[in-house]
Amino acid sequence: MDSVTPFIVLSSILFTIGAVGVLTRRNAIVVFMCVELMLNACNLALVAFAKQYGNLDGQIAAFFVMVVAAAEVVVGLAIIMTIFRTRRSASVDDASLLKY
Amino acid sequence: MIAFWVLAPVMVLAALLILFVRKAVHAAMLLAVVMISLAVLYLVLEAPFLFAVQIIVYTGAIMMLFLFVLMLVGVDASDSVIETIRGQRILAMVGGLALGITLVLGLAQISLGSVVGLGSVNQGGNIQAIANVLFSKYVFAFEVTSALLITAAMGAMVLAHRERLTPRKTQAVRAAERVAAYAESGEHLGPLPAPGVYARHNAVGTPALLPDGSVAEDSVSRVLAARGSVRRTIPRDVDDLQRSIDHGPGSGVPASQDSPDGRSTSTGRAPGASTGPDTSAEGGE
Numbered sequence: 001m002d003s004v005t006p007f008i009v010l011s012s013i014l015f016t017i018g019a020v021g022v023l024t025r026r027n028a029i030v031v032f033m034c035v036e037l038m039l040n041a042c043n044l045a046l047v048a049f050a051k052q053y054g055n056l057d058g059q060i061a062a063f064f065v066m067v068v069a070a071a072e073v074v075v076g077l078a079i080i081m082t083i084f085r086t087r088r089s090a091s092v093d094d095a096s097l098l099k100y
Numbered sequence: 101m102i103a104f105w106v107l108a109p110v111m112v113l114a115a116l117l118i119l120f121v122r123k124a125v126h127a128a129m130l131l132a133v134v135m136i137s138l139a140v141l142y143l144v145l146e147a148p149f150l151f152a153v154q155i156i157v158y159t160g161a162i163m164m165l166f167l168f169v170l171m172l173v174g175v176d177a178s179d180s181v182i183e184t185i186r187g188q189r190i191l192a193m194v195g196g197l198a199l200g201i202t203l204v205l206g207l208a209q210i211s212l213g214s215v216v217g218l219g220s221v222n223q224g225g226n227i228q229a230i231a232n233v234l235f236s237k238y239v240f241a242f243e244v245t246s247a248l249l250i251t252a253a254m255g256a257m258v259l260a261h262r263e264r265l266t267p268r269k270t271q272a273v274r275a276a277e278r279v280a281a282y283a284e285s286g287e288h289l290g291p292l293p294a295p296g297v298y299a300r301h302n303a304v305g306t307p308a309l310l311p312d313g314s315v316a317e318d319s320v321s322r323v324l325a326a327r328g329s330v331r332r333t334i335p336r337d338v339d340d341l342q343r344s345i346d347h348g349p350g351s352g353v354p355a356s357q358d359s360p361d362g363r364s365t366s367t368g369r370a371p372g373a374s375t376g377p378d379t380s381a382e383g384g385e
């Protein structure tokens with residue numbers, strides 16, 4: 001019962017749900033939330049392995065993931081706002097100019 | 101482990117609902133549930149520092165940022181149901197299911213050996229232990245992180261900044277434009293009608309009525325119209341009012357008996373009082 005395997009399994013389930021969300025949702029903001037869900041799932045695995053091996057490196061890695069996620073959210077949401085301002089839409093399907 | 105078995109189903113359920121809820125705000129709330137539960141799991145996994153950071157950074161800062169952007173983006177945030185690539189949704193579900201089953205089966209089978217635990221490492225306190233590692237082994241990564249954060253802040257400022265290309269319009273210019281538009285196309289010169297004028301309710305969702313009883317579309321914010329929260333019972337209201345006026349004070353018939361939806365708007369008042377806008381707060385739907 002003291003194993004960390006359930007945490008790893010939960011983290012992989014959350015990661016899968018986040019990946020499916022990125023593929024299926026069409027709203028850029030919700031897609032972004034699903035990316036955050038995937039990052040969080042990875043963090044859970046990192047922290048679980050830190051406990052498994054009695055080593056704080058995993059927690060440090062999770063900490064850095066959080067920092068990078070914060071920076072990424074700031075820039076990503078600014079990009080979404082800029083696209084919304086010019087196209088009046090937050091749908092990922094509307095930003096398709098590179099296709100032509 | 102009790103915390104885990106309580107929180108894990110909640111987290112999986114909330115994460116699954118993110119895939120299916122229509123409104124982006126609901127998705128944000130469900131994501132907050134997942135993040136707070138994760139914070140508790142960090143506590144279970146002997147990471148009290150990450151527990152605090154998870155709540156402060158993720159739930160506090162990042163989710164607030166999401167909600168701010170949702171607020172700015174507004175009504176358009178609802179998802180479209182049209183698939184641009186045919187069968188993409190089904191394919192994504194099947195692929196996701198395959199990935200999930202592979203991961204879960206694979207990870208459940210490996211044996212990690214006995215858990216070492218962080219008891220000895222965390223002996224002088226988890227935060228002190230993390231600081232020892234962070235400021236010795238990972239000090240370069242820590243310094244680079246500061247550059248990353250500054251770059252991100254600069255990038256957000258550059259992206260969000262909008263250069264003003266034309267000079268700001270003064271009030272005199274706006275007035276001249278309005279009059280010019282009136283001279284050219286006969287556009288109404290005055291302000292838009294206020295909601296609730298001549299209507300029984302004066303809530304913002306109640307459109308104003310023109311003298312012939314028809315609805316003045318301009319009087320309701322188009323955001324409310326897009327949300328579908330505009331009251332649409334107006335013509336019937338006018339009939340009710342007309343009837344209660346026709347019956348008059350002497351007829352002795354309370355107007356509320358005529359109202360089809362059973363709202364007793366004029367009982368206990370003088371019948372003439374019901375012709376004014378009803379200020380009781382039942383306009384919102």
